[in-house]
Amino acid sequence: MDWLRSCYESEWHLFADSPATKTGGRYYISPPKNPFVGTTHFYASRRWHETNYTKIQSLGEDLESQQAWFNGEPPAVKPNAIQVGSNTCFNFGDAIANALGDDDMREGFIGACFTPAVPLDPLWEMASTYDSCALQFFYATLLKWAGDGLHERMTTAFHMLLGDAAQTFFVVTLPPRPNVMICKMPTFSVVVVDGTPNPQTLAMQAFASIIRPQNVGLYGTYAPWYALSSFVNDLCNTVGVNANAPVFLVGYSMGGAMIDNVAARWYNANPQRKIRTLTFGAPKPGNSRLIQFLKKLPGISIANEQDIVCSLPPTLNLIFPVATALLMPSLYAWAEWEQEPNRARQANNGVLTFNVNPIIDTPLLTHLVTQIIGVQPFDPVLPHRIKEYRRRIEVRCPQTQWPISQVLWDYLHGADNPDIDVGVGVGVEVLDLNLCPCCATEPSPETFDVILDVPEVPELDGQIMTMIQFISGPAGCGWIGMIIVEGEELTLEFFSELVDEEVLFGGSLGFTGSEPFMFNAGFGEADDFSCLPWGFVVSAPLFDGGDPLGFDITVRTLPLLDEFFNVGVALGVEVVDG
Amino acid sequence: MDVTRLTNIMQVTTTPTDLARARQHTGGWSESFWTSLNPSAYNPLWLIQQNKRANLLPGSAAIVGFRTQIYTISGNKLLPGGASSGRQGLPGQPSLGTDLPQVALMFNCASVTSPNNTRMILRGMPDTIMSGGEYQPTPTFAGLVTQFQNSMIGMNFGFVGRDLAQASVRVLKIVVNVISLEQIPATGLNVGDFIRLHRVYDDDFNPVKGAFVVTAIAGANITVQGLNASVSEPSGTLRRDVLSYFPYGAIQAVRAVVKKVGRPFEQYRGRRSKTRA
Numbered sequence: 111m112d113w114l115r116s117c118y119e120s121e122w123h124l125f126a127d128s129p130a131t132k133t134g135g136r137y138y139i140s141p142p143k144n145p146f147v148g149t150t151h152f153y154a155s156r157r158w159h160e161t162n163y164t165k166i167q168s169l170g171e172d173l174e175s176q177q178a179w180f181n182g183e184p185p186a187v188k189p190n191a192i193q194v195g196s197n198t199c200f201n202f203g204d205a206i207a208n209a210l211g212d213d214d215m216r217e218g219f220i221g222a223c224f225t226p227a228v229p230l231d232p233l234w235e236m237a238s239t240y241d242s243c244a245l246q247f248f249y250a251t252l253l254k255w256a257g258d259g260l261h262e263r264m265t266t267a268f269h270m271l272l273g274d275a276a277q278t279f280f281v282v283t284l285p286p287r288p289n290v291m292i293c294k295m296p297t298f299s300v301v302v303v304d305g306t307p308n309p310q311t312l313a314m315q316a317f318a319s320i321i322r323p324q325n326v327g328l329y330g331t332y333a334p335w336y337a338l339s340s341f342v343n344d345l346c347n348t349v350g351v352n353a354n355a356p357v358f359l360v361g362y363s364m365g366g367a368m369i370d371n372v373a374a375r376w377y378n379a380n381p382q383r384k385i386r387t388l389t390f391g392a393p394k395p396g397n398s399r400l401i402q403f404l405k406k407l408p409g410i411s412i413a414n415e416q417d418i419v420c421s422l423p424p425t426l427n428l429i430f431p432v433a434t435a436l437l438m439p440s441l442y443a444w445a446e447w448e449q450e451p452n453r454a455r456q457a458n459n460g461v462l463t464f465n466v467n468p469i470i471d472t473p474l475l476t477h478l479v480t481q482i483i484g485v486q487p488f489d490p491v492l493p494h495r496i497k498e499y500r501r502r503i504e505v506r507c508p509q510t511q512w513p514i515s516q517v518l519w520d521y522l523h524g525a526d527n528p529d530i531d532v533g534v535g536v537g538v539e540v541l542d543l544n545l546c547p548c549c550a551t552e553p554s555p556e557t558f559d560v561i562l563d564v565p566e567v568p569e570l571d572g573q574i575m576t577m578i579q580f581i582s583g584p585a586g587c588g589w590i591g592m593i594i595v596e597g598e599e600l601t602l603e604f605f606s607e608l609v610d611e612e613v614l615f616g617g618s619l620g621f622t623g624s625e626p627f628m629f630n631a632g633f634g635e636a637d638d639f640s641c642l643p644w645g646f647v648v649s650a651p652l653f654d655g656g657d658p659l660g661f662d663i664t665v666r667t668l669p670l671l672d673e674f675f676n677v678g679v680a681l682g683v684e685v686v687d688g
Numbered sequence: 689m690d691v692t693r694l695t696n697i698m699q700v701t702t703t704p705t706d707l708a709r710a711r712q713h714t715g716g717w718s719e720s721f722w723t724s725l726n727p728s729a730y731n732p733l734w735l736i737q738q739n740k741r742a743n744l745l746p747g748s749a750a751i752v753g754f755r756t757q758i759y760t761i762s763g764n765k766l767l768p769g770g771a772s773s774g775r776q777g778l779p780g781q782p783s784l785g786t787d788l789p790q791v792a793l794m795f796n797c798a799s800v801t802s803p804n805n806t807r808m809i810l811r812g813m814p815d816t817i818m819s820g821g822e823y824q825p826t827p828t829f830a831g832l833v834t835q836f837q838n839s840m841i842g843m844n845f846g847f848v849g850r851d852l853a854q855a856s857v858r859v860l861k862i863v864v865n866v867i868s869l870e871q872i873p874a875t876g877l878n879v880g881d882f883i884r885l886h887r888v889y890d891d892d893f894n895p896v897k898g899a900f901v902v903t904a905i906a907g908a909n910i911t912v913q914g915l916n917a918s919v920s921e922p923s924g925t926l927r928r929d930v931l932s933y934f935p936y937g938a939i940q941a942v943r944a945v946v947k948k949v950g951r952p953f954e955q956y957r958g959r960r961s962k963t964r965a
């Protein structure tokens with residue numbers, strides 16, 4: 111800390127044995143009453159130097175570096191006001207050998223500043239250090255798996271992160287209730303709430319209903335979200351979560367609004383309880399009274415740049431012209447909704463910008479309001495999908511960081527599991543072939559040639575199904591391809607989230623044998639339906655006269671147009687228990 | 689030699705009574721002086737000085753913080769060292785009012801050991817000490833000023849400056865890096881020292897200024913680096929360029945001057961630089 115009239119970015123010399131090494135840094139405005147460092151240090155500003163006489167460069171701010179003005183906004187996650195390092199290090203500089211690598215940094219800040227140098231509970235820090243991009247990727251993957259019902263994988267991932275002491279409870283529910291995973295540790299708990307199968311619609315409920323936050327006593331929120339938070343609370347009580355122990359709450363979409371409600375209620379029940387939150391794509395959860403509670407809890411609220419769900423219901427400035435134009439003063443009911451604190455907007459390349467929201471403009475809001483008036487379903491907000499959150503975090507965080515080990519990192523990517531393991535029971539295993547992630551900036555390779563060997567599964571009865579999934583590209587483009595399945599008694603079905611008019615197919619779906627199946631897929635003229643999945647399901651009985659069956663699939667594809675990109679291919683197997 | 693620059697961080701908040709015509713504003717400024725003592729020695733003395741300084745502030749002003757920075761004097765240069773800072777809360781006197789906070793009081797501060805002197809300006813002076821356009825303190829305020837002066841003298845507080853006790857000698861001639869002198873300064877001059885030229889003009893009557901490092905001395909001729917000038921007639925003087933610390937020997941209030949207060953150090957969001965990168 112230093113006394114300054116304005117904040118700026120500059121460079122500092124901090125290493126006693128490597129004085130030429132410069133370290134970039136910036137000042138931001140610290141909270142009132144923040145304590146000063148209790149010793150002399152070299153992080154001070156050169157603006158205080160005596161100006162009458164020539165200075166010699168020593169440790170401290172570089173005397174020549176340009177000082178770039180900075181607005182002084184603190185990071186969304188403020189570092190703890192603690193001294194990390196000895197007074198000797200502060201007074202005389204540190205050794206270059208002690209320089210921190212990227213693994214020790216959190217969003218550009220020294221990681222140790224965010225947590226005690228010697229954590230009281232290392233596992234709690236590992237499970238709840240929400241500003242670690244690797245941990246964000248961990249939870250985004252878990253949320254994706256929760257939506258897919260892959261509770262075994264979630265359990266394995268928790269065990270890999272926290273050890274065998276982790277007790278997990280996965281609760282599968284019917285909409286509108288979300289799936290909930292609770293990981294109970296001896297000293298703390300983690301609650302992961304997914305967004306239900308139709309998260310966007312449910313997250314936009316408060317917006318679609320054109321209501322102000324409903325008073326639930328402590329604060330105002332959307333009554334169904336409050337009711338669902340009671341459901342999560344009851345679940346935690348049922349499985350024996352310690353109501354006074356630290357808890358980390360993770361939620362996606364409507365699940366985010368739910369955990370905001372849970373967090374506020376638990377905070378009121380016990381303000382001393384350690385509660386941290388991590389949300390992806392959460393809408394505005396309630397009124398200012400709820401936000402005041404949430405501001406007291408550390409956490410981060412990630413919103414993809416184009417995920418307008420996070421900015422709904424809209425602000426008064428946005429409502430005014432629309433309400434005036436449509437003569438709908440009732441829209442002013444939205445004005446009382448406030449966004450989550452600690453908002454971090456995530457760009458397409460994964461970069462986080464703190465304290466800003468996804469942008470909604472007046473034409474878009476007008477369009478949404480007309481959809482409400484016409485009782486039409488909202489258009490899909492593609493950046494709202496948890497897969498897209500996960501992808502963007504991965505762009506920001508291409509390699510693992512603390513606290514995620516490389517083994518766990520590989521497991522989260524499925525790299526440890528090249529052969530499909532269907533021996534665990536009913537479920538879907540998806541191979542992320544990573545040929546070209548959806549919405550990638552680089553063109554796809556000209557051809558994909560994927561061979562999938564589906565193993566025999568003697569332990570199960572029923573049917574084995576393989577999903578070959580493509581991700582659609584921009585309008586006017588298409589695919590030709592060939593699927594070769596070597597097996598018997600096979601059936602092949604087409605599936606798509608695209609409406610029928612938008613996809614044109616050639617080839618025969620009456621495929622039942624091992625002959626190559628040719629297909630020709632083209633997309634219509636819709637403005638933007640990229641990143642929606644379509645594909646085929648190949649299924650076969652598991653047994654044929656007592657012998658277990660397996661089959662081999664080869665997929666060979668060729669994009670029709672050179673500019674065809676935004677394509678991914680995923681292959682998976684689902685075993686339907688007969 | 690290690691010296692420490694001590695800085696008091698001040699703040700003033702205006703107190704308009706008719707809020708329909710004006711609103712409150714906050715401004716800030718700092719005042720610095722030096723010491724050669726170590727922290728454990730200067731801290732109690734500094735606290736006394738701060739209290740005496742706060743007694744001269746109007747009620748709406750206060751000392752809100754402090755800052756220290758260590759410098760090592762190395763020839764004619766300063767080597768910055770570690771800094772520290774903190775909060776302080778020493779309010780001014782409620783009985784003293786201020787209007788537009790721009791009245792300042794200039795002091796002349798002489799060194800004990802050298803011809804050097806410096807000027808110290810205290811900002812945020814209460815307007816009640818101004819009358820007829822000049823500094824006219826009440827007897828009480830004059831007593832407070834004396835107490836403030838006493839808190840600075842004899843406490844090993846002082847200032848840093850170019851040592852004027854170094855002897856000056858006439859420059860007879862300069863031929864590309866070689867300076868012919870009347871004599872080597874009596875206070876000494878060694879290879880590696882810096883010299884500074886004063887009022888030296890070259891043959892085209894352009895001033896020859898700056899500090900130059902001495903690389904060789906031969907009789908009354910010295911060789912320096914980077915002096916590309918030609919002086920064929922005696923012109924100006926030369927003095928060894930040395931920074932020194934000078935304890936205050938005498939401090940006298942001179943007159944009232946105008947020094948407005950600046951932006952505050954707290955709560956102000958900062959002015960965007962014109963040269964933002």
